[in-house]
Amino acid sequence: MRASKRHPALPIGRAARLAFDIDEAREGCSKAAKLLLRQKRLDEVQFEECARLDEALEQAHRLLKGTVRDIVWARIERGSRRARSS
Numbered sequence: 653m654r655a656s657k658r659h660p661a662l663p664i665g666r667a668a669r670l671a672f673d674i675d676e677a678r679e680g681c682s683k684a685a686k687l688l689l690r691q692k693r694l695d696e697v698q699f700e701e702c703a704r705l706d707e708a709l710e711q712a713h714r715l716l717k718g719t720v721r722d723i724v725w726a727r728i729e730r731g732s733r734r735a736r737s738s
Contacts, residue, residue: 681706
């Protein structure tokens with residue numbers, strides 16, 4: 653009996669979906685900020701919290717999206733190398 657060469661499946665699809673969800677959360681921050689700006693009296697504390705949350709989500713989104721892209725690209729490269737060598 654041969655040892656399996658397959659590695660455990662990485663949750664690439666779920667990670668990509670999470671990046672999409674983070675993007676949607678950023679849209680929510682943007683809508684909240686617009687509503688805050690329309691008020692007669694700006695709640696500066698809430699507006700600052702909204703900005704901080706958006707910045708954190710942006711950093712997480714950039715990191716996750718870039719990592720997923722790099723992993724997928726590396727897999728494509730490995731697959732094309734294997735196909736060329738066969």
